[in-house]
Amino acid sequence: MTGSDRPPVALVTGGGGDIGRAIALRLARMSAAVAIVDRDEAAANATALLVEQAGARALAIPADVSVARDTIAFVEATEASLGPIGIFANNAGIEGVVAPLHEYPDETFDQLLQVNVKGVFLGLKHVLARMMQRGTGAIINTASTSAIRGRAGLAGYVASKHAVLGLTRTAALDVAGSKIRVNAVLPGPVESRMIRELEGQARNSAIALRRNAASAHGRPQDVANIVAFLASDEAAHVNGAAWVVDGGMTLA
Template sequence: MTANDRRPVALVTGGGGDIGRAIALRLTQMSAAVAIVDRDEVAANASARLVEDAGVRALAIRADVSSALDTAAFVETVEAELGPIGIFANNAGIEGVVAPLHEYPDETFDRLLQVNVKGVFLGLKHVLARMTQRGAGAIINTASTSAIRGRAGLAGYVASKHAVLGLTRTAALEVSGTGIRVNAVLPGPIESRMIRELEGQARDNAVSLRRNGAVVHGRPRDVANIVAFLASDEAAHVNGAAWVVDGGTTVA
């Protein structure tokens, strides 16, 4: 058995997006293989190629995380083709629209809950079912600083990210002492397609998403580095935590 064989298999949902791709690439440094799940097959394959270029085996899977059937299938596929999942970056999410709550579209709110909440729940459910049999694993849910504050115009997104933090804390309590850890990373504004989309909508609707003046955007790798720490043995005593990555914008 080689040293690489002893390294865990990592699963990253939303791995075709900016933050998900950065997480997948960062996890190549500590994983034997990385599975990338995304609704966008082209983006998933592009991330997988970058992982392979880094010298690590990759598997790209097109799936909808809000589907119980899809989730059960991709977890099964990853473990059948790559091996037991040891690191799960439960990262997939969408942003919705910017609109006052009294004008917020019902269908958009519903879709945000389906992807950002049910998708996280389903990922936890199906991966934990396997990790608990083995008594080992690290799960990192991607929430947002919107999980700990309000944001005008983002009712659906804020509600969904509050729920992600609640699911994280619940799962962490349930796995305490089992050898499994569940934590959350809470990015602030990160340079990505999502923040560009939200800020563009905000400008169009004359809504400010900012609270304390100018905000310097973080980089996707800033989030990926925290995910890697939470997945590592260095975070062995960290469970149920909410790690804010925002340059200090939520301090005041």
Template structure:
């Protein structure tokens, strides 16, 4: 007799972007339903449509992850409409601009911290209280290789991704002794709108942003596959880890 294993509900923020969409589509293979969050309502709806075309239930919500009230609302909505969140891909983020630190615009720096840091913090703050009473769940925060190295011209982005890694490690320690795990994925350059925009700024002479080595850009699916692993029972003993996915570009 085959025992049917209950599939978890997944929640993915920033799911309208290239990496977020790939994560959502990958998690749809192992989930009962996927909650799709993005500030771009049309992009969120398209991701949901693609997931439903694959036979998985999806729910798209337009929300700003840097808003505490909007984050609380979409977490409640997903739990009420789809069921208990078992997997949370805390993925939403922005890139800012490329500029020397002494010329970096204050407003863009502030917005990076609001989305990339406060957004991750709020996701953890509102999803963990759902998971903790149930004693299980997997959270994967999207950081970057910029969380473990400096990059000229990317002061705001680098600072924000260092903070994401710090939040990951703090949350991981706070759930010790439960079946909840909190890890971070650190993508290198991935073929996406974000990296194309940064490359364009460099070519325009905004600042010196250099790729280390000659490894090719990765695919969004390369990140999605590792997120799926970290969210699975195969990674049951992995907590507080920083998983670099960059084809070796950050190897010392």
């Protein structure tokens, strides 16, 4: 996982949410110590408890990923408490609102870029700086199938997830030739608070969020399993890739 025989240290942002929690638990089953970052302190603590119950060390850190000083602080706290970060699940994100672009609120668009784009950028910047010193590590950014297609009513979310994929590819090129890898996982609709919120908004508007009948909602564990693979030595030759997890939805 990290080029070392000792158990790896994983950092998971957005670790209090459905997908983040599944990722943290899946990495714990790989014997990783896991730092869980979330704006919701209670949710981060709940995930940390589950990680500990799974037999792994855990650290819960309340923080805002879009604030540089918070990012620097949670990276430092992770390494001070658990050890060098070998796996980084750069997962935190928000959904915004459902509205046609010509009615999309400016403040919501700004907030999505701040959290989903700047938050991912800051995480990459400050974790990569440490991984580069050690010459090893695996980073997995959570994008979305919205990174590779348009979606009516989701201007802010779609723009932000396209940016996450662009940052992934750029970072992958920046580390090419090293033993550091940067990849992205692109979930389709996953049974979670986020998709329930978006679909609820769509039902109350004139906008329908199209879903291929061939694909039911995925599970958070489906995403976590791909993150675990990308974090493992089995993915040693995978860099800059976009792993779609959507049951074939984007094929239609």
